[in-house]
Amino acid sequence: MPQTVKGVIARAKGAPVELVDVVVPDPGPGEAVVVVQACGVCHTDLHYREGGINDQFPFLLGHEAAGVVEAVGPGVTDVAPGDFVILNWRAVCGNCRACLKGKPWYCFATHNATQKMTLTDGTVLSPALGIGAFIEKTLVAAGQCTKVSEADAGAVGLLGCGVMAGFGAAVNTGGVHRGDSVAVIGCGGVGNAAIAGAKLVGATTIVAVDVDERKLEGARHFGATHTVNSRERDAVEAIRELTGGHGADVVVEAVGRPETYEQAFYARDLAGTVVLVGVPTPDKQVTLPMIEIFGRGGALKSSWYGDCLPSRDFPMLVELYRQGRFPLEDFVSERIGLGDVEAAFEKMHRGEVLRSVVEIAGGTSA
Ligand SMILES: NC(=O)c1ccc[n+]([C@@H]2O[C@H](COP(=O)([O-])OP(=O)(O)OC[C@H]3O[C@@H](n4cnc5c(N)ncnc54)[C@H](O)[C@@H]3O)[C@@H](O)[C@H]2O)c1
Ligand SMILES: [Zn+2]
Ligand SMILES: [Zn+2]
Secondary structure, three states, X not given: OOEEEEEEEEOOOOOOOEEEEEEEOOOOOOEEEEEEEEEEXXXXXXXXXXXXXXXXXXXXXXXXXXEEEEEEOOOOOOOOOOXXXXXXXXXXXXXXXXXXXXXXXXXXXXXOOOOOOEEOOOOEOEEHHHOOOOEOEEEEEHHHEEEOOOOOHHHHHHHHOHHHHHHHHHHHHOOOOOOXXXXXEOOOHHHHHHHHHHHHOOOOEEEEEEOOHHHHHHHHHHOOOEEEEOOOOOHHHHHHHHOOOOOXXXXXXXXXXXXXXXXXXXXXXXXXXXXXXXXXXXXXXXOOOHHHHHHHOOEEEEOOHHHOOHHHHHHHHHHHHXXXXXXXXXXXXXEEOHHHHHHHHHHHHOOOOOOEEEEXXXXXXX
């Protein structure tokens, strides 16, 4: 029987989010219903609400979550009811041209649930990143459930998006190596995860850049060796100065704006790497001198979800977290309820939080 549960939707561009009844179908073939225990508020949820991703309103928001599998549909063998899982938005297909080339982290045909969650009047919801997890129970493709050791859902759920994206932007896409110099522009949840990742793999100089002093304080906590407030000083000059006049080996842009992308472009060393993990809105443009693109060499890369493979990376990072070697819990600024998502967007906008995490009442009793 389909279940009716509470979930948070964005009904129209810019309109405040609403907590409404959502109908969740029983899992069909290849699908699973998951009791959501916790879901972080990511900037991408706000991008959806602002119409910056696409206009397929209404959206069921939330996509950075952990919970317990309640039921699986026919043919599902990898997860079973009772499994503690982190939800991912890269359920690798195994058959697309990226997968067939042995690069499944680029998978171009990732799986989502086939059936749709709806409002009680039948209106079909678009789940954010094919997940939709500001909700008591959600329907996903079984491949979107990555089984991990049991841990604090509020902390490890963050691996489902922002922390994985930031960590992977530095470590997977940027290939940060021991001894490298790294600069990270934008120190929200994503940027700080890039900093924590760079620290973990042994980068020696880690420069954090932000316009907000509170974020820079956080960045020092996660491993930045130097901080630059780019409202007060020129970020490019400061990064060069801190890297022997050369620029950083890897610069991670975790804002998604033309001016910060340009800073990243000019703040890297010759043959260095720029990684764009911040998501720009469709109206943004950059203009760069072509001779500089050539003359500086190296690589200009984008990082989708930190080039992660959930099956490889989530259990590894949960293990490092359980060993006290990767401070996932420090990304959690506050724990809130399903009714507090709009207020969390405002706090995010004001720069007051790294991650607000929605904890779902009843979510732990599955
Ligand atoms: N590529 C991916 O797979 C992926 C995944 C998750 C999130 N994202 C994107 O990453 C970006 C960051 O996400 P978040 O959740 O950390 O957001 P956030 O709002 O928590 O953090 C953004 C940070 O950038 C800082 N900032 C804003 N303008 C700046 C400027 N001009 N110079 C320097 N710093 C500036 C802010 O002060 C803030 O600390 C967003 O664009 C988000 O959509 C990408
Ligand atoms: Zn594929
Ligand atoms: Zn996200």
